[in-house]
Amino acid sequence: MRCAEKDHDVVPAYHSQRVPGGVQLDVRRRDEVRDVIRAVRPDGIIHTAYKQDDWATTALGAVNVALEADGARVVFVSTDAVFGHRGTPYDEDELPCPITPYGAAKAAAETAIRAIVPGAVIARTSLIIGSDGLSEEEQRVRRLAAGEPGAFYTENIRCPVHVTDLASALLELLASDVNGITHVAGPEALSRLELGRLIAIRDGFDPDLLPAVPGEPSDIRLDSRQTQSVLKTHVRPATEFLAGRTVG
Structure with missing residues (x-):
């Protein structure tokens, strides 16, 4: 765990899937948020909870954490989805x-x-990729390479980031005096198909097995150069962190 590597005492919060050493928390309930924060008394909070089809979790949950932060430093993980399709990057x-x-x-x-x-x-970010095959994009590669229905979109473009780079950057921001909007995404824009093919090659699948369709145009690129200039963490491009085979 990145926090442990950097000598932080970590208390993870979870909703339904138990995490060792963690505390159960429903961010939709302000009373629960208040009780947990009073019990833990954190110096800093990295808030990642979301559910794409649930406004209460994604929006109200974040508000509850902010209202009850009680002086703790807050880093809120946001998304490139706050923007719409455009042919040029957003700063x-x-x-x-x-x-x-x-x-x-x-x-x-x-x-x-x-x-x-x-x-x-x-901290706005983009598609998050791991090295253990558990991220959504990695699982999609496995399913489609196995012949399950679906396809990768050639007109859906994002700036993928590796989970360890993102975690290190978030910890840096937590300990820094930076505030306001930051962009923590990869420096390289790729279509979903290009990303899927890189994952397939890394994992030993034939990239030509991945079906592709244009899909609705959705080009959302985060320009992260301003944030990267204040970080020691090197946020790598996908072609770098997906080089080589790391998952069988």
């Missing part, structure tokens, strides 16, 4: 323009957190 100074309910919920959470906790960090 940290641009206002949200979501086109999906999930993006709208995250944008609402960003706005509320900045008003409630002015010193908070809003």
Whole structure:
């Protein structure tokens, strides 16, 4: 765990799937948030909880954490989905323009957190990829390579980030004096198909087995250069962190 590696005492929170050493928490309930924060008394909070089809979890849950933070440093993990399709990258100074309910919920959470906790960090990121095959994109590669229905979109473009790079960057931001909007995404824009093919090659699958369709155009790129300039963490491009076979 990245926090442990950096000598932080960590108390993970979970909703339904138990985590060793963690505390159960429903962020939709402000009383539970208050009780947990009073019991743990954290110096910092990295808030990642979301559910794409649930406004209460994604938006109100984040508001509850901000309202009950009790002086703790807050880093809120947001998303590129606060923006809509555009052919040029978005930088940290641009206002949200979501086109999906999930993006709208995250944008609402960003706005509320900045008003409630002015010193908070809003860390927008993109597709998160691991090295253990458990991320959504990695699992999709396995399913489609096995012949299950579905396809990768060639017109859906994002800036993938490796989970360890993201975790290190979030810890850096937590300990820093940075506040406001940050972008923590990979420096390389790829289509879902290009990303899927890289994952397939890494994992020993034939990338030509992955079906592809254009899909609805959705080009959402985060320009993370401003944030990267203040970070020691090197946020790698997908072609770098997916090089080589790490999952059988």
